[in-house]
Amino acid sequence: MIRRVSATSCLSATAFRSFTKWSFKSSQFHGESLDSSVSPILIPGIHVFHCPDEVGIVAKLSDCIAAKGGNILGYDVFVPENKNVFYSRSEFIFDPVKWPRSQMDEDFQTIAQKFSALSSVVRVPSLDPKYKIALLLSKQDHCLVEMLHRWQDGKLPVDITCVISNHERAPNTHIMRFLQRHGISYHYLPTTDQNKIEEEILELVKDSDFLVLARYMQLLSANFLKDYGKDVINIHHGLLPSFKGRNPVKQAFDAGVKLIGATSHFVTEELDSGPIIEQMVERVSHRDNLRSFVQKSEDLEKKCLMKAIKSYCELRVLPYGIQKTVVF
Amino acid sequence: MIRRISLRASGFAKSSFLKSSRFHGESLDSSVSPVLIPGVHVFHCQDAVGIVAKLSDCIAAKGGNILGYDVFVPENKNVFYSRSEFIFDPVKWPRNQVDEDFQTIAQTYGALNSVVRVPSIDPKYKIALLLSKQDHCLVEMLHKWQDGKLPVDITCVISNHERASNTHIMRFLERHGIPYHYVSTTKENKREDEIFELVKDTDFLVLARYMQILSGNFLKGYGKDVINIHHGLLPSFKGGNPAKQAFDAGVKLIGATSHFVTEELDSGPIIEQMVESVSHRDNLRSFVQKSEDLEKKCLTKAIKSYCELRVLPYGTNKTVVF
Numbered sequence: 169m170i171r172r173v174s175a176t177s178c179l180s181a182t183a184f185r186s187f188t189k190w191s192f193k194s195s196q197f198h199g200e201s202l203d204s205s206v207s208p209i210l211i212p213g214i215h216v217f218h219c220p221d222e223v224g225i226v227a228k229l230s231d232c233i234a235a236k237g238g239n240i241l242g243y244d245v246f247v248p249e250n251k252n253v254f255y256s257r258s259e260f261i262f263d264p265v266k267w268p269r270s271q272m273d274e275d276f277q278t279i280a281q282k283f284s285a286l287s288s289v290v291r292v293p294s295l296d297p298k299y300k301i302a303l304l305l306s307k308q309d310h311c312l313v314e315m316l317h318r319w320q321d322g323k324l325p326v327d328i329t330c331v332i333s334n335h336e337r338a339p340n341t342h343i344m345r346f347l348q349r350h351g352i353s354y355h356y357l358p359t360t361d362q363n364k365i366e367e368e369i370l371e372l373v374k375d376s377d378f379l380v381l382a383r384y385m386q387l388l389s390a391n392f393l394k395d396y397g398k399d400v401i402n403i404h405h406g407l408l409p410s411f412k413g414r415n416p417v418k419q420a421f422d423a424g425v426k427l428i429g430a431t432s433h434f435v436t437e438e439l440d441s442g443p444i445i446e447q448m449v450e451r452v453s454h455r456d457n458l459r460s461f462v463q464k465s466e467d468l469e470k471k472c473l474m475k476a477i478k479s480y481c482e483l484r485v486l487p488y489g490i491q492k493t494v495v496f
Numbered sequence: 497m498i499r500r501i502s503l504r505a506s507g508f509a510k511s512s513f514l515k516s517s518r519f520h521g522e523s524l525d526s527s528v529s530p531v532l533i534p535g536v537h538v539f540h541c542q543d544a545v546g547i548v549a550k551l552s553d554c555i556a557a558k559g560g561n562i563l564g565y566d567v568f569v570p571e572n573k574n575v576f577y578s579r580s581e582f583i584f585d586p587v588k589w590p591r592n593q594v595d596e597d598f599q600t601i602a603q604t605y606g607a608l609n610s611v612v613r614v615p616s617i618d619p620k621y622k623i624a625l626l627l628s629k630q631d632h633c634l635v636e637m638l639h640k641w642q643d644g645k646l647p648v649d650i651t652c653v654i655s656n657h658e659r660a661s662n663t664h665i666m667r668f669l670e671r672h673g674i675p676y677h678y679v680s681t682t683k684e685n686k687r688e689d690e691i692f693e694l695v696k697d698t699d700f701l702v703l704a705r706y707m708q709i710l711s712g713n714f715l716k717g718y719g720k721d722v723i724n725i726h727h728g729l730l731p732s733f734k735g736g737n738p739a740k741q742a743f744d745a746g747v748k749l750i751g752a753t754s755h756f757v758t759e760e761l762d763s764g765p766i767i768e769q770m771v772e773s774v775s776h777r778d779n780l781r782s783f784v785q786k787s788e789d790l791e792k793k794c795l796t797k798a799i800k801s802y803c804e805l806r807v808l809p810y811g812t813n814k815t816v817v818f
Contacts, residue, residue, distance in 0.1 A: 246776060246777065248776070248779070249779050407729065407732070407749065408732075408745075408747070409732050409733075409745055409747075410729070410730075410731050410732040411731075422813070423730075423731055423766075423813065423814075424765055424766050424810070424811070424813050424814030424815060425730070425731075425766055425769060426766055426767075426768060426769040426817075427729065427751065427769045427770075427771060429749070443746055444745075444746050444747055444748055445748075446748060447747060447748040447749045448749075449749060449771055453817065454568060454570070454810055454814065454815065454816040454817065455568065457570070457571045488746070488776055489746070491744070491745065491746050492746030492776065493746065493776065494776040495748075495775065495776065
């Protein structure tokens with residue numbers, strides 16, 4: 169398996185710059201100079217917090233940031249009605265000299281313990297390693313192609329560790345040439361009714377931060393999900409909970425609906441039933457045939473999956489209740 | 497039952513989608529320009545070469561001017577749909593002659609459906625509205641009707657829920673002479689015979705949040721179209737409390753669906769669907785509020801399309817909506 173190790177390290181300088189281009193911008197205007205002749209470079213950080221609700225959380229969190237010279241540029245707090253739970257997401261800029269990365273982890277951890285947080289995650293995109301993801305797909309590759317192109321354009325802030333498919337692809341196809349050019353390995357793992365090759369898949373993906381099923385048409389068992397232990401995001405080409413399972417576009421076409429959609433969601437044991445992250449629709453009418461239903465659906469899947477992954481990488485997606493998500 | 501007969505003619509000319517025009521068409525007599533009035537014709541038959549030519553020629557031969565024309569022939573299916581909007585001089589082309597002429601063509605092509613409608617002459621569609629407890633859809637329809645935006649005659653309102661006489665709806669209905677019939681239902685008795693008696697002379701029914709299922713027998717006995725509004729994005733969330741179902745499911749989009757009623761609950765051919773975004777910041781109350789706004793718009797749009805002859809059956813369970 170060829171990992172893009174060398175590329176990662178030499179990209180780090182560019183990564184910083186490409187991040188600042190499309191991410192919320194690093195700024196030289198906020199914050200103070202340590203030394204009047206050198207203005208510090210401030211870099212962005214994100215913190216999400218999820219804990220039982222009580223008085224004083226925002227005060228503590230914001231004070232933690234301010235005390236180290238960090239400047240909060242955005243803040244989202246959500247406390248649902250009649251539920252004793254607190255969610256926040258803050259975007260701030262800070263001077264990593266004044267507030268070293270490891271210190272930041274410690275400081276937030278202290279608050280997390282104090283409030284018995286269910287989740288407290290800090291991310292400094294320009295310093296932290298990119299999320300490592302593996303992509304799984306079957307025969308339809310429009311979602312994969314979209315993701316690869318976005319990734320190449322720097323719009324998908326991840327490291328693609330490998331691509332796994334239960335469908336073989338010839339080396340002279342667009343995808344295979346693309347992957348080879350970028351040193352991303354492609355693993356053909358054919359599945360059968362009896363054998364879903366989950367152990368082999370687990371070996372390949374166990375070091376990834378999360379998985380993306382980009383039209384992977386095999387069910388991942390509960391055992392696999394438990395062993396892998398991390399999030400798996402799927403794109404379903406239907407507006408859940410309508411049209412679960414196979415061929416939702418044909419189901420929609422036969423049902424005579426006037427709107428079709430796509431849904432990205434977390435994968436659970438139960439098919440197409442995990443917490444929904446994002447949904448998108450488009451109008452259809454009698455003038456659409458199955459072909460145009462499929463075309464509109466594919467366009468929606470690409471946008472919907474990209475949006476979900478982007479939100480996830482930006483720490484915008486949090487679990488809410490049993491079956492829902494908060495998406496800041 | 498008091499009908500709004502005297503107001504009907506002028507009400508249509510105001511609210512109809514096509515203005516009567518003095519610019520198209522020719523004068524019979526140079527000193528009098530004819531008043532041209534709009535007509536709509538929908539045609540549904542087996543496909544063949546020459547249908548459009550025949551239909552358009554039929555209209556032109558009588559001096560009618562086609563202002564809009566929609567034709568739809570589905571892929572790989574031997575069926576033809578068209579809808580034409582035209583203006584014509586009723587002196588040159590009398591109303592009953594219009595019927596005859598189109599009927600001839602309908603027979604030529606063994607049409608499954610050929611309907612002509614001249615909104616300013618033909619009687620308005622007579623409809624009955626049924627509802628249960630939630631009345632936001634009914635209120636919306638009554639107000640649109642009052643504003644002349646819903647080109648129907650409301651013959652009566654039927655509900656399995658009693659309403660006090662000093663409520664907005666009851667005072668409105670009384671002011672406009674529309675009777676309200678409280679027909680309470682139980683699990684054993686849906687009182688469909690009585691409902692049938694009240695609605696048998698209507699052109700179609702509108703279920704504006706009527707929460708009882710109409711049986712296959714009733715639908716067969718009534719024989720005409722019944723339009724329902726379902727406060728969910730079918731086929732998701734059929735049945736009761738779809739807003740709560742959607743809320744619990746954690747969807748990010750909620751919707752409303754208007755459809756024709758069949759024996760099977762919430763499963764008939766869909767006419768119109770609308771959606772709105774929801775997020776974690778929505779509680780059940782705002783889910784319901786957004787849903788109600790969607791229901792009103794969706795139902796009104798469906799009824800308007802239906803009255804304008806835009807809705808045609810397509811296949812077993814679908815619709816063409818021009």
